[in-house]
Amino acid sequence: MAKPRVVTGNSDLIRELNRFLVLDLIRRKGPISRADVKRITGLNFTTVTNAVNDLMAEGLVQEVGLGTSSGGRKPVLLTLKPDARYVLGCELQSAKLVVGLFNLVGTLVARADLPMRPTDQPSAVVERIARGVDRVLERAGVRRDRVAGLGVAAPGPLDSTEGVLLTPPNLHGWRSVPLRAMLEEATGLPVVVEKDGNAAALGEVWFGAGQSVRDLILIIVDDGIGAGMTVGGRLYRGSVGGAGEIGHMTIDLDGPRCSCGNYGCVEAIASGFALGRKAHELMRRGVESQLAGAGEIGSAELLAAAENGDRLAIDLLDECGRILGIAIANTVNMYNPELIVLAGRLAQQSDLVLNRAVELGRSRAFSVLSQQVCIRRSTLGEGFLVAGAASLVLSQLLQGPVDIPPA
Ligand SMILES: [Zn+2]
Numbered sequence: 001m002a003k004p005r006v007v008t009g010n011s012d013l014i015r016e017l018n019r020f021l022v023l024d025l026i027r028r029k030g031p032i033s034r035a036d037v038k039r040i041t042g043l044n045f046t047t048v049t050n051a052v053n054d055l056m057a058e059g060l061v062q063e064v065g066l067g068t069s070s071g072g073r074k075p076v077l078l079t080l081k082p083d084a085r086y087v088l089g090c091e092l093q094s095a096k097l098v099v100g101l102f103n104l105v106g107t108l109v110a111r112a113d114l115p116m117r118p119t120d121q122p123s124a125v126v127e128r129i130a131r132g133v134d135r136v137l138e139r140a141g142v143r144r145d146r147v148a149g150l151g152v153a154a155p156g157p158l159d160s161t162e163g164v165l166l167t168p169p170n171l172h173g174w175r176s177v178p179l180r181a182m183l184e185e186a187t188g189l190p191v192v193v194e195k196d197g198n199a200a201a202l203g204e205v206w207f208g209a210g211q212s213v214r215d216l217i218l219i220i221v222d223d224g225i226g227a228g229m230t231v232g233g234r235l236y237r238g239s240v241g242g243a244g245e246i247g248h249m250t251i252d253l254d255g256p257r258c259s260c261g262n263y264g265c266v267e268a269i270a271s272g273f274a275l276g277r278k279a280h281e282l283m284r285r286g287v288e289s290q291l292a293g294a295g296e297i298g299s300a301e302l303l304a305a306a307e308n309g310d311r312l313a314i315d316l317l318d319e320c321g322r323i324l325g326i327a328i329a330n331t332v333n334m335y336n337p338e339l340i341v342l343a344g345r346l347a348q349q350s351d352l353v354l355n356r357a358v359e360l361g362r363s364r365a366f367s368v369l370s371q372q373v374c375i376r377r378s379t380l381g382e383g384f385l386v387a388g389a390a391s392l393v394l395s396q397l398l399q400g401p402v403d404i405p406p407a
Contacts, residue, residue: 020400022051033075088150089390094118094170099132100386106207110136130186149190151392153199163193201228203388208380222344223272270323272299321353325360332365343378
């Protein structure tokens, strides 16, 4: 295994980098001895000892007992202290608002499900999130000064550098909302705002299906289609934060108009709302379905009808899986990821969607690439976005700017 490059320069910077290097290794490989930290990082013993002393003084790392001896004394083993600090995550969607408190190893300690409608205005939602934060801290008995920050997974397009929501199509009247500044003011905590697909991708790396994976792509298949990707275990945002917009990959040149203004995007054909519009159109043309008389049809209505054996709903979910499969095949050819994670209700609750997507994703991709790619559901269940939101803070707190190869 390649040793990390030795950097020379500002000694405080080097000390900081070494601290993160040691912390990251203890988090991923603990319980681990100081000698093994030294061996894997390639740092000298004094540097490792100093870094561990710093981390123990901060309360982030603890000694947990003795390992097996390879000759002399048994080595003392180190782990991350799970409850040393906490992180908050917030899932902000047009009809769902959740705040969750997590410890450093990703255990959900307390959760608040808050009301949310697409017509709610930013100031009211910010106030509600702040009360949700109060509630989870109180419920868990955790003081605010032990919380490292609040991560928010929000609908794009957004500017994650400034924490500004630009023009989310499903939040009525939200235009250039400075969400980070508003939430920092309301909660007194550092806040990170990220596009939902990106947050979810990072969440799988930290807590879910991608914990030992460097390059993964996550696709959310729900009323809309979102996506995010990591490269080398870190988020890949592209030049203006739009990387991995798989939902807006063109599938049908002459297809229906998409919310993005283009035609025939994956989202315009395979999302829950797109399938719902198609259901209405087919029923107008005389196709029979239990969905007759329904207002707006989305993922929830389609899944319920398909569960009841409704032919139209089943056919539409099959179509969703097929389109998704083609999008996956194109994605595999383009990025050659190690893992593709599927999340969102349509992918997580329908075996038909999942199986079709996996089958076509594999059979239509370049064969060498499709043989090695793993395609699976999120292991984080319904809470994948709130966990992803929390991982935004955790990655800043525990990973820092350095990268070490997987040990
Ligand atoms: Zn589009």
